[in-house]
Amino acid sequence: MVELDNVDRGILHELQLDARNRSAQEIADKVDVSASTVRNRIEQLEADGIIEGYHPKIDYERANLPLQVLFVCSAPPTERSEMVEQVLGVRGIVDVRETLTGRRNMYVEAVGTGTADTVRITNALHEMGLSIESSEILSQRRVQPFNHFFFTDPYNDGEDDRDE
Template sequence: MVDLDNVDRGILHELQLDARNRTAQQIADKVDVSASTVRNRIAQLESAGVIEGYHPKIDYETANLPLQLLFVCTAPPTERAAMVEQILDVRGVVDVRETLTGRQNLYVEAVGTGTADTGRITDALHEIGLSIESSEILRQRRVQPFDHFFYTDPYDGEQGAREE
């Protein structure tokens, strides 16, 4: 666990909005510090593991992978971690999410070009030992950056960084 201050929170928020096109100076202007402070803080956040990487958002349909699938699976809790590594090796799998509670404890997102990919991925998940509870064809996925590094205090109505 890393204690984040207001500067760290502001930097993280700005990076989530558009890390590729935000310069250190632009971020510095938003969080009211120098560009060198921003660069140093980003380096510290990376080495502490708070920032794990910078990933492109890919439009799979435009990339000729029009089929997006979501598999809701059950894995034995004691074997789940090992299974996740195997799942990530399946061609087409782009995301695996583990849940802590409930029978359905793995959500596997995959992409492909058609029904042959659906069958291949389904077979691979069964071979790993997963029970597929349901599979859905995804139409669209929307994500947004976490924007609660700053909050409005319901008691005074002013916006500011959360003090912990």
């Protein structure tokens, strides 16, 4: 576990808003530190594994993959973690989420062009030993940056971080 201060949290928030188009100087202006501090902090956040990567948000419908399906599955608890990589290997699967306990412990999001893709993916999941509890056609997904841990000024922790 890495202890984050308000500067780190502010940098993470700004990157979540738009990592591709935010310069170090723009982030620095928001969190009230120097651009070099922002670059150093981002490098450290990456080294610590807090920032795992930068991923594009894809509109699958515009990319000619109009069918998005969420499969809610049950996997044997002792095999669930090992199954994730196998599930991700199925063409069309774009996201896998594990829950900690009980049935309905794996959520699998898939994209495709039609029913044939859904059937192929369903069959592949069954062949792996997953039990599909439900499948839902998704119409839209929205996410937002996590910034709910601030109770006061989000970027000022009272310290002068400009010399880092």
